[in-house]
Amino acid sequence: MNEILIKYIQEHLLSSSDIELTSEDDLLGSGLVDSMGMVKLIAFIEQEFNLTVPPQDMVIENFMTISYIENYLEQRKQA
Amino acid sequence: MIFTLPQIIKQSAKLYPDKDAFRYGNTAITYGELSIKMNQLANLLISLGIKKGDRIGIFMGRSLETAIALYGISNAGAVFVPLDPQAPLSRTHFLINDCDIKCLITNSAQKRTLKSVLADPLSLKNIIGIEDNWPVESYSWTTVFENQSKEDPNINILEKDLAYIMYTSGTTGQPKGIMHTHYSGLSYAKLSKALYNVNPNDRVGNHSPLHFDISTFGYFTTPLASATTVIVSEAHTKMPASLSQLIEKEQLSIWYSVPLALTQLLHKGLLEEKNMTSLRWVLYGGEPFPPKHLKQLMGLWSQAQFSNVYGPAEVNQCTFYTIPKNFDETQSIPLGAIWDNTEMLILDQEDQIVKQGEQGELLIRSATMMQGYWKQKALSQKGFYKMEASAESPIEKIFYRTGDLVRQDENRNLLFMGRKDRQIKTRGYRVELDEIETALLRHAAIQSVGVFPVKDEEYGQLIGAAIVLKDQHKLEEKEIRNHLSNFLPWYAIPGQLFFLDEIPRTSAGKVNHKLLQKQSINLT
Known part of the structure; x- marks a missing residue:
């Protein structure tokens, strides 16, 4: 899951290909991904993991880093 | 009496030392x-x-x-x-x-x-x-x-000393620095404080980064009123549900942003269940608010007044328009009337004043006006219009040419009719399409280009680029975006790229941007 997300962000959302991305990098606050990028990322997650992210789930606590996203997806799986 | 920007803080620190200035x-x-x-x-x-x-x-x-x-x-x-x-x-x-x-x-x-x-x-x-x-x-x-x-x-x-330089997109491929003095910055703060009646109890939501001129309201006006500015974090601007939580939790009373920030909340249905009755005045600027969406938002936040704020960064703000509750959503929303300490002209292509109700370029003379562009004498001269001293006016008057085409309606409100040049607004940001063309042409494999605006339901205007590659060359979209990201901010990178065999031209041999814009609808 981790690799899929890193690969997608690195290939489609980062402005420069030489940025090394880790699971703990702040995607939202550091300007790594812009707001259009977040929209794309969420659309990718919905398609890739076959689920719908409802608007009220689009919060910082769920999407700030790749590991936050993993936690969120885990919770969704269990629910 | 205060006449410089730092005196804003000194004054409020005397009056309200323990009050939150920024959060x-x-x-x-x-x-x-x-x-x-x-x-x-x-x-x-x-x-x-x-x-x-x-x-x-x-x-x-x-x-x-x-x-x-x-x-x-x-x-x-x-x-x-x-x-x-x-x-x-x-x-x-x-x-x-x-x-x-x-x-x-x-x-x-x-x-x-x-x-x-x-x-x-x-x-x-x-x-x-x-x-x-x-x-x-x-x-x-x-x-x-x-x-x-x-x-x-x-x-x-001194109030006439230079206080700040804000950069904006330039046509030549390099940004230009707008020079403001303590006087022009503080004049903006005084006028906007008075107009929106900002008082010490207000909590102002500042959505814009400092390098975007909309932020002067949160950074200058709010402190002048000894009120509190809540700086919206980068993360909140990207996560709509968090943003709506913030408005509620911080009990914001005034909001000022580009329309997109608000339409995103609206579209996701994130406003209905929140208590946002603390909002008393919602200001938007940077670009037009789609009237249909504005009507919906005004219905949800019925206790608040809504105002359209207009003014290029060169003059901070110059008109205001408070939107009537029963406005006609099939019409575009006026820019409004000029505010205090400001004079305007509407001129035709020969610099003659147009007849009442006719279209022309808007020129502004105001206390809030810039001094010119940093180290760009020719550009500054081109941007200003000098009205020589005459029998009626013994002093020379200097106006800023906005480049915006307007006309006055029967209620004397200004209506925006388009641009004189190729500047557009996308997601509230000001972009010169020619700057994007210059950046594209710096790539060795690109022969010719045409960059044009693309209408978008949610984002207002996005950017499209038609590209002709040199013979024997191949380029992926991604390579082009990477190339552009070396020169342009993210919001200026075209979302749609079209590869053509040839760029359509007008009879005069210029790139036919209008035709490209029309064709792009069929190409997508």
Whole structure:
């Protein structure tokens, strides 16, 4: 899951290909991904993991880093 | 009487020392603290040899330190230059060089970005905000607050002295710096405070980064009223559900942003269940608000007044329009009437005043007007229109040419009719389409290009680019986007790229942008 997300962000959302991305990098606050990028990322997650992210789930606590996203997806799986 | 920007904080610190001046996330700074910290930063700058009129860069994202930086620099008599840390490196280097910036004020979030900026330090001598092993001297915020005197350095600053330079998109491929004095900045704060009746109880939501001129309301006007500015974090601007929580939790009473920030909340249905009755005035600017969506929002926030704010960064603001509850959503919303201390002209192509109700270019003369573009004499002259002294007016009058085409309706409200040139607004940001063409043509495999606006239901206007490659060359979309990201900010990178065999041209041989725009609808 981790690799899929890193690969997608690195290939489609980062402005420069030489940025090394880790699971703990702040995607939202550091300007790594812009707001259009977040929209794309969420659309990718919905398609890739076959689920719908409802608007009220689009919060910082769920999407700030790749590991936050993993936690969120885990919770969704269990629910 | 106050006549400079740092006096805003000194005045509010006397009146309300314990009141929050700025809030960010779970942190806050009071007027009392801010007045001390800005002195400490000013004292460090002076000890580093910074003189009145020197340019200092503010290199950070939304944060509390932006307020300390802005007022500390001003209180040292220096000129602050907001830089966008997310801008391409070449643009940052251009600005540092163009303004001969000796010192950057920053914070720890920019460590990674600064490292690449400092690979070529140019005129830089000091970094304040992070201490590190860099080729230039650096000071952490902690050392500033521990070691520097809290006394006001009392630099003699005149209202006509330069206070800040804000950069905007330029047609030639390089951005241009808009020069504002303490007088023009403070005039904006005074006029907007009076117009929207900003008072000490207000809590103002500031959605814009410092390098975007909409932020002057949160950074100048709110403190002038001794009210509280809530700086919306970068993360909140990207996560709509968090943003709606913030408006409710911070009990915001005034909101000011580009329309997109609000339409995103609306579309996701994130407003219905929240209690946002604290909002009393919603201001938007930067670009038109789709009337249909505005009507919906006004229905949800029925207790609030809504106003359209218009004015290029060169004049801060120049008109206001408060939207009637029963406005006709099939019509576009007027820019409104000019505000106080401002005069306007509507001129035709021969610089003659148009007949009442006819279309022409809007020119503005105002207390809030810029001094010109930094180190760009020819460009400044082109941007101003001088009305010679005459029998009726014994003094020469200088107007700024907005480039916006307008006409006055029967109620004397100005209506926006389009642009005189190829500047567009996309997601509230100002972009010169010719700058994008210049950047594209810098790629060795690109033969010719045409960049044009693309209408979009949600985003208003996006950008499309038609590209013809040189013979025997191949390029992927991704390579083109990577290339552009070296020169342009993210919002100026075209979302749609079209590869053509040939660029359509007008009979005069110029790129036929209108036709490209029409064709693009069929191409997608």
